[in-house]
Amino acid sequence: MRTVFANGVVFSGTGFARHDVVVEGDRIVGVGERLARDPRDRVLDCEGRVLCAPFVDLHTHLRFPGVDEADDPESIARAALAGGFAVLVAMANTVPPIDRVSRFKEASERFHGLVIEVIQAATVTMERQGERLVDVEELVEAGVSILSDDGSGIQRSDVMRDALVASQEYDVVIAQHSEDALLAGDGVVNDGAFAPLLGVGSIPEVAESVMVARDIELLKVIPGRLHLQHVSARESLNLFRQAKREGLRISAEVAPHHLLLTDSRVAQGDPRFKVNPPLRSVATQMALVQGVRDGTFDAIATDHAPHPHQRKAGSIREAAFGMLGLAEAFSVAWTALSRTAGGVQMLADSDLGGPAWATLASVLSALTTGPGTVLGRSAQLRQGALANLVILDPYAAPRVVPSRWYRSGNSPYVGEELVGRVDDVLVRGAQLVADGEVLDA
Numbered sequence: 196m197r198t199v200f201a202n203g204v205v206f207s208g209t210g211f212a213r214h215d216v217v218v219e220g221d222r223i224v225g226v227g228e229r230l231a232r233d234p235r236d237r238v239l240d241c242e243g244r245v246l247c248a249p250f251v252d253l254h255t256h257l258r259f260p261g262v263d264e265a266d267d268p269e270s271i272a273r274a275a276l277a278g279g280f281a282v283l284v285a286m287a288n289t290v291p292p293i294d295r296v297s298r299f300k301e302a303s304e305r306f307h308g309l310v311i312e313v314i315q316a317a318t319v320t321m322e323r324q325g326e327r328l329v330d331v332e333e334l335v336e337a338g339v340s341i342l343s344d345d346g347s348g349i350q351r352s353d354v355m356r357d358a359l360v361a362s363q364e365y366d367v368v369i370a371q372h373s374e375d376a377l378l379a380g381d382g383v384v385n386d387g388a389f390a391p392l393l394g395v396g397s398i399p400e401v402a403e404s405v406m407v408a409r410d411i412e413l414l415k416v417i418p419g420r421l422h423l424q425h426v427s428a429r430e431s432l433n434l435f436r437q438a439k440r441e442g443l444r445i446s447a448e449v450a451p452h453h454l455l456l457t458d459s460r461v462a463q464g465d466p467r468f469k470v471n472p473p474l475r476s477v478a479t480q481m482a483l484v485q486g487v488r489d490g491t492f493d494a495i496a497t498d499h500a501p502h503p504h505q506r507k508a509g510s511i512r513e514a515a516f517g518m519l520g521l522a523e524a525f526s527v528a529w530t531a532l533s534r535t536a537g538g539v540q541m542l543a544d545s546d547l548g549g550p551a552w553a554t555l556a557s558v559l560s561a562l563t564t565g566p567g568t569v570l571g572r573s574a575q576l577r578q579g580a581l582a583n584l585v586i587l588d589p590y591a592a593p594r595v596v597p598s599r600w601y602r603s604g605n606s607p608y609v610g611e612e613l614v615g616r617v618d619d620v621l622v623r624g625a626q627l628v629a630d631g632e633v634l635d636a
């Protein structure tokens with residue numbers, strides 16, 4: 196039986212069109228205007244909704260192995276799916292870290308039966324100590340495609356040089372958590388008005404951008420493959436924009452929370468808003484939003500980081516860094532971006548080529564084709580592709596915030612007014628999310 200998703204607005208990866216999407220078995224067999232129908236077709240009306248490819252998250256903490264008191268991979272996978280994600284990259288800063296083939300295989304096997312696809316990253320250095328490079332050749336043979344010491348930046352320039360040389364030789368991505376440890380010190384929040392108010396140390400933007408600058412300089416002499424994780428500084432964005440213009444093999448992601456939230460959230464010392472890199476000033480937040488809007492950022496990536504209650508319960512100084520945001524990623528990013536485009540009502544009032552729609556396109560490409568390209572795969576809704584599909588409502592508020600699929604409670608979005616929600620998700624023709632409900636057992 197064929198299913199016709201009728202009257203929706205289809206995002207092709209670049210722009211929008213009012214098209215029907217026809218699914219048969221596990222394939223998209225038609226995308227177009229007023230396609231011929233068969234009386235036996237099941238027709239679903241998608242009026243007022245947007246259809247696109249499922250999202251790809253380049254940055255998730257799945258907390259396996261060793262840190263699963265925060266949440267389990269099954270719940271995280273369901274939250275991801277409810278948020279429209281079908282693929283995610285699991286960070287390697289686990290206990291123990293994923294720095295060798297046996298650990299990579301163990302984690303990959305653990306994730307194999309999940310409702311979404313997990314790409315397990317490996318670390319760049321042994322034990323994530325920043326001193327000795329992992330055996331890249333062996334890891335690549337085992338299936339590794341992306342390496343990151345996320346949680347800390349690679350401090351030693353010679354180690355980073357060697358990592359970039361290896362990335363060129365073995366065609367892998369080196370994803371960098373850009374942070375100079377000495378400049379970040381024991382900082383807790385952004386360098387601004389709130390650190391002295393709270394009596395805690397600060398993490399200035401330059402702690403990030405100084406490492407971005409170094410890595411770009413290295414990339415100019417070593418044509419490796421660099422990806423910048425959770426960019427949160429204006430100067431990092433400027434340097435990245437320039438490096439991209441010069442044709443370097445570089446990509447970058449921004450986190451949804453840096454697009455919506457600013458450092459004033461920490462004014463009361465609420466540890467839910469403690470994240471690394473920290474929430475920044477309004478001026479920086481606006482610059483980051485612009486970086487998505489103009490297509491500079493390749494990806495919006497969540498940095499979803501579940502923590503057990505006790506690690507987020509104490510003072511902001513003692514609490515762990517990190518926040519949730521997988522299920523809410525689209526809503527959070529779209530809320531932040533739509534404000535700059537006159538609000539969601541502008542969508543209804545303008546044609547598909549208008550600026551409000553261009554803004555939605557920038558959010559959707561940063562969740563689909565952008566991160567897909569970083570991973571070297573297509574994440575496009577098109578005829579002939581697998582029937583992987585997200586149906587979203589850009590006008591409606593999300594159903595439940597935070598997602599009830601989370602087991603941990605460190606969401607910064609409780610009580611937040613968000614707009615945009617994921618209604619349905621199909622993977623290989625099978626409906627896995629219906630009206631926001633994850634359908635697996």
Ligand SMILES: [Zn+2]
Pocket residue numbers: 345346347372424425471472
């Ligand atoms: Zn990080």
